[in-house]
Amino acid sequence: MKKVKFNLFLFSVLLCSLSLLALVDVKAQQFEFGGGLGVATYSGDIVRRLDKGNLGAQGTLFGRRNFDNVWSLRLGLSYGRLSAADIINPIDAMAEFRDAYFKGNLFEVSAVMEYHFLDYLHPQSAHRFSPYGFFGLGFSYFNGSGAFGFDPSNPDRGGYSLATPVIPFGIGVKYKLNNNWGLALEMGFRATFSDLIDRIDSQARFSRNDNGQVDPLEQIRFTYYGNPSDRDWYYFLGLTVSYSITTVKCYAY
Structure with missing residues (x-):
C-alpha cells in the first residue's frame, strides 16, 4: 500500500514537470522561476488552530x-x-492524558491560479x-511516525505514510x-481529504466484561481518537524569490 501511494506521488510529480515543460513554447509571454523558504504547521485532532509551538521548516x-496583467x-x-x-x-485534560504526538515529512505538487x-x-x-490571491489543486504525500504516550504498547504507533489530494489557496503580496x-x-x-496526518481517527475499539459493560479504562482510551468529520489541514508561510524571462508581448489596456 505504501508503495502504491508513493508511486502515485511520483506520477504526480512527473505530470507536474511535463506540464511545466509544455508551457515553454516559442510563443511564450512571460515566465518566472524561483523558490523560497518558510515555516509549516498543521491543525487537526492534536492542534485545533494555528499554534507557533508546532512550526517546522518549509x-x-x-x-x-x-x-496577462493580472492572471498567472x-x-x-x-x-x-x-x-x-x-x-x-x-x-483539554483528556488530550494531556492522551499525550499523542507525530512528526514527519510532507511533499506536495500543486497547480494554482493567481490573481x-x-x-x-x-x-x-x-x-x-501587488497583493494577490490564489486557488488550485494539489496532491501531497506524508511519511511520518507517532505514538500515544498513555499506552506505549498501542498498535497505532511507529512509522506510517499516506497520500491525499489537497486544495491549496491563500493570499500574498509581491x-x-x-x-x-x-x-x-x-x-x-x-x-x-484525510484525517490521518496526525494518525488520530475515529476507529476506537472497546473490550467489554461479561455483563456487556465497557471497562472504565477503555472509556478513557476512547479519548485517543478524534473527530471523523474534521479533516486535517496544513499551512505554509514563506518568502520566495523569482526570476522573470520576458519575451515581446502586446498587453491589452
Missing part, C-alpha cells in the same frame, strides 16, 4: 506563466516538516507591488526589485 520550487498559472513542488504533540499545548489585485504585471505599470527579480510573501492554506 521550502518550495516553482515555475509561473503570466497570461503557478506549478510548484513543496516540502514541509510537520509535527505536533499534546504535551506542548493540550486542548493580482493591482496592474502589477504590465511592463509600464506604476505599481511595483514586490518588484527590478525588471527581472521579484519577492513575494505568501500565506497558504491546504485543505486535505
Whole structure:
C-alpha cells in the first residue's frame, strides 16, 4: 500500500514537470522561476488552530506563466516538516492524558491560479507591488511516525505514510526589485481529504466484561481518537524569490 501511494506521488510529480515543460513554447509571454523558504504547521485532532509551538521548516520550487496583467498559472513542488504533540499545548485534560504526538515529512505538487489585485504585471505599470490571491489543486504525500504516550504498547504507533489530494489557496503580496527579480510573501492554506496526518481517527475499539459493560479504562482510551468529520489541514508561510524571462508581448489596456 505504501508503495502504491508513493508511486502515485511520483506520477504526480512527473505530470507536474511535463506540464511545466509544455508551457515553454516559442510563443511564450512571460515566465518566472524561483523558490523560497518558510515555516509549516498543521491543525487537526492534536492542534485545533494555528499554534507557533508546532512550526517546522518549509521550502518550495516553482515555475509561473503570466497570461496577462493580472492572471498567472503557478506549478510548484513543496516540502514541509510537520509535527505536533499534546504535551506542548493540550486542548483539554483528556488530550494531556492522551499525550499523542507525530512528526514527519510532507511533499506536495500543486497547480494554482493567481490573481493580482493591482496592474502589477504590465511592463509600464506604476505599481511595483501587488497583493494577490490564489486557488488550485494539489496532491501531497506524508511519511511520518507517532505514538500515544498513555499506552506505549498501542498498535497505532511507529512509522506510517499516506497520500491525499489537497486544495491549496491563500493570499500574498509581491514586490518588484527590478525588471527581472521579484519577492513575494505568501500565506497558504491546504485543505486535505484525510484525517490521518496526525494518525488520530475515529476507529476506537472497546473490550467489554461479561455483563456487556465497557471497562472504565477503555472509556478513557476512547479519548485517543478524534473527530471523523474534521479533516486535517496544513499551512505554509514563506518568502520566495523569482526570476522573470520576458519575451515581446502586446498587453491589452
